[in-house]
Amino acid sequence: MKVWQALLNLDRRILYLILMLLVGWQIVAPIDADNVVSAKTQDLFASIDAMKEGDVVVVQSDWTNSTRGESRSQFQALMRHLMRKRVKIILTSIDPQAIEVARVNLEEVAKEPGNNNYELNRDYVIGGYFPDAYNYVFGMVNNIRKELAAKGVLGTPVMENINDLSDCKAVILVTASASINVWYQRMRSKTDLALFCTAVMSAENIPYYASGQLVGLAIGAKGAFDYETLLEEKYGSQDGMINIAAGKRYMGPLAFALMLLIVAVVFGNIAMVMVRKGGSSS
Amino acid sequence: MNQFGKLLAQDAPPGTNFWAMERTADPLFSQPIFWWVVGTIVFTSILFFFLSRVPSNFRKPIIVTVVFLCGFYYIAEWLIPKHRLPTGEVVAPVPIIGNWLAGLPAASSTAQIIASMLLVLGVISIFRVHFGRLLKAQKDWFFSGILLLSMFTMIFFGFANFSSTKSRDVTLAELNIAASDGSMNQRWADFARIGGEAQALTNRQNVEQDAFRRFRKGELTKSEYEARLAEARATYESEIQAANEQVDSALSSGQLDSGVAALARGGIRAQQSRSFVAQGQRFVFTDMLQVLDAATFSLIAFFILSAAFRAFRIRSIEATILMFTALIILLSFVPLGLALTSGLESGTFPGNFRIDSISDWILAYLNTPAIRAINLGLALGYLAMGMRILMGLERGVTE
Numbered sequence: 038m039k040v041w042q043a044l045l046n047l048d049r050r051i052l053y054l055i056l057m058l059l060v061g062w063q064i065v066a067p068i069d070a071d072n073v074v075s076a077k078t079q080d081l082f083a084s085i086d087a088m089k090e091g092d093v094v095v096v097q098s099d100w101t102n103s104t105r106g107e108s109r110s111q112f113q114a115l116m117r118h119l120m121r122k123r124v125k126i127i128l129t130s131i132d133p134q135a136i137e138v139a140r141v142n143l144e145e146v147a148k149e150p151g152n153n154n155y156e157l158n159r160d161y162v163i164g165g166y167f168p169d170a171y172n173y174v175f176g177m178v179n180n181i182r183k184e185l186a187a188k189g190v191l192g193t194p195v196m197e198n199i200n201d202l203s204d205c206k207a208v209i210l211v212t213a214s215a216s217i218n219v220w221y222q223r224m225r226s227k228t229d230l231a232l233f234c235t236a237v238m239s240a241e242n243i244p245y246y247a248s249g250q251l252v253g254l255a256i257g258a259k260g261a262f263d264y265e266t267l268l269e270e271k272y273g274s275q276d277g278m279i280n281i282a283a284g285k286r287y288m289g290p291l292a293f294a295l296m297l298l299i300v301a302v303v304f305g306n307i308a309m310v311m312v313r314k315g316g317s318s319s
Numbered sequence: 320m321n322q323f324g325k326l327l328a329q330d331a332p333p334g335t336n337f338w339a340m341e342r343t344a345d346p347l348f349s350q351p352i353f354w355w356v357v358g359t360i361v362f363t364s365i366l367f368f369f370l371s372r373v374p375s376n377f378r379k380p381i382i383v384t385v386v387f388l389c390g391f392y393y394i395a396e397w398l399i400p401k402h403r404l405p406t407g408e409v410v411a412p413v414p415i416i417g418n419w420l421a422g423l424p425a426a427s428s429t430a431q432i433i434a435s436m437l438l439v440l441g442v443i444s445i446f447r448v449h450f451g452r453l454l455k456a457q458k459d460w461f462f463s464g465i466l467l468l469s470m471f472t473m474i475f476f477g478f479a480n481f482s483s484t485k486s487r488d489v490t491l492a493e494l495n496i497a498a499s500d501g502s503m504n505q506r507w508a509d510f511a512r513i514g515g516e517a518q519a520l521t522n523r524q525n526v527e528q529d530a531f532r533r534f535r536k537g538e539l540t541k542s543e544y545e546a547r548l549a550e551a552r553a554t555y556e557s558e559i560q561a562a563n564e565q566v567d568s569a570l571s572s573g574q575l576d577s578g579v580a581a582l583a584r585g586g587i588r589a590q591q592s593r594s595f596v597a598q599g600q601r602f603v604f605t606d607m608l609q610v611l612d613a614a615t616f617s618l619i620a621f622f623i624l625s626a627a628f629r630a631f632r633i634r635s636i637e638a639t640i641l642m643f644t645a646l647i648i649l650l651s652f653v654p655l656g657l658a659l660t661s662g663l664e665s666g667t668f669p670g671n672f673r674i675d676s677i678s679d680w681i682l683a684y685l686n687t688p689a690i691r692a693i694n695l696g697l698a699l700g701y702l703a704m705g706m707r708i709l710m711g712l713e714r715g716v717t718e
Contacts, residue, residue, distance in 0.1 A: 047628070049625040049628075052621075052624055052625055052628060053621050053624075053625070056620065056621060056624055060620075068655070070654040070655045070657075070658045071654065071658065071661065072654045072657075073654070073657045073661065073675055075675070075679075076679075101612065102608075102609050102612035102613040102616060103612065103616045104616075105609075105612075105613050105616075106617075133438070134608075137604060138609065141604075141605055148521050148524075148525070149525065150525045150529070156584070157588075158488075158491075167431060168431055168434030168435045168437070168438065169430045169431050169433070169434035171430070172430035172431060172434075173431070175393075175396075179396070189488075236652055239682070240682070240686050240690060241690055243682050243683070243686060243687055243690070244686075244687045244690050244691050244694075247683060247687050256652075257652060258652075259651075259652045259653065259654075262654070277525065277526075277529045288653060288654055288655075291652075291653055292653035292654065292655040292656065293655075294620060294624075295649050295650075295652070295653055295656070296653075296655070296656075297624065298623070298624055298627050298649070299646055299649060299650075301624060301627055301628040302627050302628065302631045302642065302646075305627075305628045305629065305631065305632070306631075306632060306633050306642075309632055
């Protein structure tokens, strides 16, 4: 009885210490486990893989460092794929910090071998920050050239054949917020819509994947790892390409943190039941 | 357009935005933009003056009318069918209205400007509160000082880097013109040398990083790893030498070929990214803000663990169902969790009991209908609220 009571009154610092040790162990010496790629990520990968050289996509990046663990590896995996396919990118955001975070990450990936030395205004343009999400989507759907007119990108090769949103092959969101909801409302089936979202957002977006409004969906750090696994299957180590990166690195620490969470919840409940039983029998 | 005008217009093509209006060589007061600015200020001042003098019993109808017209614009845009042809022409049953709605003469831009003004209001509010606390040396004045210093440092480097990037783009445009003419000079040669060195450095770093990854995985021995590093160093030197020879050759012939132009482009970008403002911006944004942000949010893991251990208790049937569902979904998000049941073959009856199969079933057949029901309820709520606001029945809008 004392053991269960002691467990119920466990000092939170002991839990913190166990978490630190487990995560630290997995950062230093991660355990390798085979991945089962989800069908949602496979569909997402396939839709981007079907694009041809010179196609244009709108990438809306609305994540910052609060979800860096999930969104950064998703964004980088997406950029690797688009750059290898030589798909041109219009990068936008509805978060003032996110556009800069995205630009830094895009430039980082562009320097990697095999990613075709992507250049600003030749292979990608930065459409920049839009303060009002609703009217930004409204403008993009109705008149993309007018919406981007003040951003100094219209004269670039990226925008050469883009007169309407339907000229873009897809709108892809990498987001940690509900910014995709406006696209669901205003998209009007003009082009494909794809989503990289955080794990907590999965429940509210899966219905749109089920209805076919999303051509694919990558969820959380697992989604990033799935995408990296698919990149590895397709490109292997040709030209020194980097396929497996942060998505896989985060899997070990995340797995052990979640396992600890599960164990803590289970043992917390067992301790509660045992203490109650002990109390009623005495 | 002068540099300040460019900064305001963000290099918009002439005629596409107010600040991109064509300038003439006449004095300032003869320029059309000058009179547009003056006229706008005068008109707005008169409008606000009369609005402030409107009797209180007329204010509500004015607000309701403006709100109704704004809301009706979005309804009309949504409901009137129209289609944009590949030529850009808009086809609609009522062409003028269809074109006007699809052309978005004002709505989107106005909304973006109003939303931007909220950011300015936020900055002013932060400044007022924290500068006041700093001046009066109130409690925690030190933190207010740090906040203001951080804010203005970020604003300074953000604007300075933006301006520097614009200058870089102007130089790139000049290079493109020179490349189309094929005219080479010392300026492009200097940029090309910088670009050659930057490209060689990137290649060297890529090889070194690849070698390190392979060495860490055990694919390379230590001696092989060191040999790769030595080879990368040698290649780096030879690539710089080759680039310089290419530049010298172009300089002596006076012909700017595509190879040297590409090097010069890289040089212009490299020089901008090595400038004081670009490095400062990287330091405050990437090296400080991002890292501090990530560190702060990583603390959440500790709080979630502690809270789950103390608060996630099975006290009812519903709580038990919730807990087991959560555990299955959690396990499906990590390969180690999936590995627990990976022995069960997919497509067979036991395969239905794999963690990923159960998780997919829960999300598709339990979660999806529930979310759809919630969304339907929300949509009906939005509709009712929208109607109330449009008709001026919502007290928050009119009072």
